[in-house]
Amino acid sequence: MNEVETSSHLLVAAFDFGTTFSGYAYSFRDKPLQIYTNNTWNDGTYLSLKTPTCLLLDPEEKFHSFGYEAENKYKKLVEDDEHHSWLFFRRFKMLLHKNKKLNKQTTVKDITGKRRMFAIDIFSMSIRYLRDHFFLELQKQYSGIEQTDIQYVITIPAIWDDNGKQFMRMAALQADIDDKKLTLALEPEAASICCQKISVDSKDKTNMSGLQYIVIDIGGGTVDITAHQINDNGTLTELYKASGGPWGGIYVDQNFLNFLDDLFGEQVISFF
Numbered sequence: 001m002n003e004v005e006t007s008s009h010l011l012v013a014a015f016d017f018g019t020t021f022s023g024y025a026y027s028f029r030d031k032p033l034q035i036y037t038n039n040t041w042n043d044g045t046y047l048s049l050k051t052p053t054c055l056l057l058d059p060e061e062k063f064h065s066f067g068y069e070a071e072n073k074y075k076k077l078v079e080d081d082e083h084h085s086w087l088f089f090r091r092f093k094m095l096l097h098k099n100k101k102l103n104k105q106t107t108v109k110d111i112t113g114k115r116r117m118f119a120i121d122i123f124s125m126s127i128r129y130l131r132d133h134f135f136l137e138l139q140k141q142y143s144g145i146e147q148t149d150i151q152y153v154i155t156i157p158a159i160w161d162d163n164g165k166q167f168m169r170m171a172a173l174q175a176d177i178d179d180k181k182l183t184l185a186l187e188p189e190a191a192s193i194c195c196q197k198i199s200v201d202s203k204d205k206t207n208m209s210g211l212q213y214i215v216i217d218i219g220g221g222t223v224d225i226t227a228h229q230i231n232d233n234g235t236l237t238e239l240y241k242a243s244g245g246p247w248g249g250i251y252v253d254q255n256f257l258n259f260l261d262d263l264f265g266e267q268v269i270s271f272f
């Protein structure tokens, strides 16, 4: 990481781009542990810290909405039988898991499985939405902050290979996040550091140097298992390479649906 670039920032904005849900948090350089999150994502009833990772494009294939807004709009379109020319994408992060052939030409299917778009465009539109949302919220509260004052972080599963990481960087770049202002952070490392720095549930034990522990992040798409040791200077050593796989919540859902298919027949469930 370039010293000059990172030391010029006023604040850090971190995006957790999940398979099923996404959100962001930020903190200022002078008070890094005072972390602000956006907890105003609204599903119509409840407020939440994250919004669904889904994207709706209009019939001209232009961005319409992201998150709960996209879900609710698409639901309404389906109810009115007006959805046929719209494109709804979700769960596309799993495309980056162990995909050796990943490149700018890689495509992703919409929810119907019938239409495709370039994955790089779907990822970058999503990142752009989150970044714009963050920047707008920030400007409501603080005036005079420029894009150049912000260091960006995007979290990624520890089990991703370099292809996935590189693709995320390309998507962020296409969303106008300056490559020099972007750090990719491993999700379990971020969780680990969070537990150390912020005493959640008075887990002060995690401050002990030499301590070894396992972080298991069971997400919507992936299960990420990492073993860490805290060093004397507070840094982390990864004791063993991250392991895990595509075993997140969406696969539990899928298996349950398969079970219903077996029980009642595919036609019945599909009609239902």
Ligand SMILES: Nc1ncnc2c1ncn2[C@@H]1O[C@H](COP(=O)(O)OP(=O)(O)OP(=O)(O)O)[C@@H](O)[C@H]1O
Pocket: 017, 018, 019, 020, 021, 022, 050, 093, 218, 219, 220, 221, 222, 223, 248, 249, 250
């Ligand atoms: N109480 C619960 N019990 C079981 N599963 C739950 C519960 N609450 C949420 N989930 C599941 O957890 C998943 C969401 O977890 P999370 O937000 O950590 O995933 P993600 O960040 O979107 O995915 P990933 O990190 O794999 O990319 C969803 O699949 C959801 O169905």
Ligand SMILES: [Mg+2]
Pocket: 016, 017, 018, 019, 187, 219, 220
């Ligand atoms: Mg996650």
